[in-house]
Amino acid sequence: MRDPVIGVVGAGYVGLTTTACLAHLGNRVICVDVDGSKVDGLRHGEVPIAEPGLAELVAEGLAARRLEFTTDASTLGDAEVVLLCLPTPMGEAGVADLSVLESALGELAGVLAPGCVVVMKSTVPVGTTARAGELLGRSDVPVVSNPEFLREGHAVHDFLHPDRIVVGTEDTGAAARVVGLYAALDAPVLRTDPASAELAKYASNAFLALKLSYVNALAELCERVGADVRAVGRVLGLDNRIGPAFLAPGPGWGGSCLPKDTSALLRTAEAAGVDFGLLRETVAVNVAQRERVVRKVRRAVTGSPRGSLAGVRLGLLGLTFKAGTDDLRHSPALAVAAELSRAGAVLTAYDPRAGGAGHPDLDGIALVDDPYLVAKDAAGIVLLTEWPEFRDLDWATLAALADHAAVVDTRNLLDPDTLCGTGWVHTGIGTPGDQDEPDGTGGADGPRADRR
Structure with a gap:
């Protein structure tokens, strides 16, 4: 049998x-x-x-x-x-x-x-x-x-x-x-009961999205007041009522689950007559985070968060929605890339897993199979996915290849002190010195290119 x-x-x-x-x-x-x-x-x-x-x-x-x-x-x-x-x-x-x-x-x-x-x-x-x-x-x-x-x-x-x-x-x-x-x-x-089981799945993913939007908003506050979101996150994470997961800032959240599940939960709430404003704001903060990253890139390569990116060559490190997967679905890296492309930037990208040429979201991005090629003649590099191997690249060689050694590290993956010795000007998320000026002046220090 x-x-x-x-x-x-x-x-x-x-x-x-x-x-x-x-x-x-x-x-x-x-x-x-x-x-x-x-x-x-x-x-x-x-x-x-x-x-x-x-x-x-x-x-x-x-x-x-x-x-x-x-x-x-x-x-x-x-x-x-x-x-x-x-x-x-x-x-x-x-x-x-x-x-x-x-x-x-x-x-x-x-x-x-x-x-x-x-x-x-x-x-x-x-x-x-x-x-x-x-x-x-x-x-x-x-x-x-x-x-x-x-x-x-x-x-x-x-x-x-x-x-x-x-x-x-x-x-x-x-x-x-x-x-x-x-x-x-x-x-x-x-x-x-079935309804509770179904809602529990949506509620779990929506809460994770909320946590990520919270830490990204917190990162902006840290920049404005001179705090370090990494230290703040460690303190939060040691509270067992909160936990350490999903407390790292980044270019926004994405993937195959969080965007569709937050949207579906919002539609469920609307159909039931519930104003789920907290979740709606979670989504709004995520969209705003992409725009904030683009401002950081503008500032890093032009000296002003409103500087023009038209014709500016940028290298991108990472395209998948997170490290450890080849999934490009609703990737925040691709969302940022799309914003940069719309601003006129010329994009070259490397990702160890996203080799799928022909993916519609890769239109307008030149894919290369060597991470060092993203730096060639680039006005700056934007690190978008937290692949650990990016930390171990020869950043001195990358600086020599780049036209302007400015890196926007949207995952706080790199060690700024190590990069400083290789000629790079490092911009992170929510760390001291990473202020995103609301007035668009570019700050008192002037263009990044003058601070090499």
């Missing part, structure tokens, strides 16, 4: 991680995806996602014959549990686009065996789990909300070492079967 089948629909970040980790825990897993070329590659162990440990788990599952990839949803006819890990991107007016999810439910309606439990891992608006049951048209197939809390770059670790497991359903039998999927993991299980 063959082992029970667990089905996963969708082979993206969440789906592929879920598939590989469930197989690692000893389950027989069938992953269904509509992309035939992706499925063919996965059958041969080719993992299209840069995620630490994921390729190894896929190879392990294939070798043990616990893992199968297919485009044929009918193979899930014997599945006891089917997890939906499908994209719910931001649609018109910021509302979550559920079209892919709804299409999958329609296809599964005639496939699933009676008693199969459908698990909603996709991030969905409140009420979607209940509506999914209606779309299936199957009273004999319970639908359970089981949101994921995976970080890109740490997805495998987060699946196998979760902070919590949330199971939202009124069906105790279905809840028990979903909890059983994670029996080998040491984590608290929270059983809720």
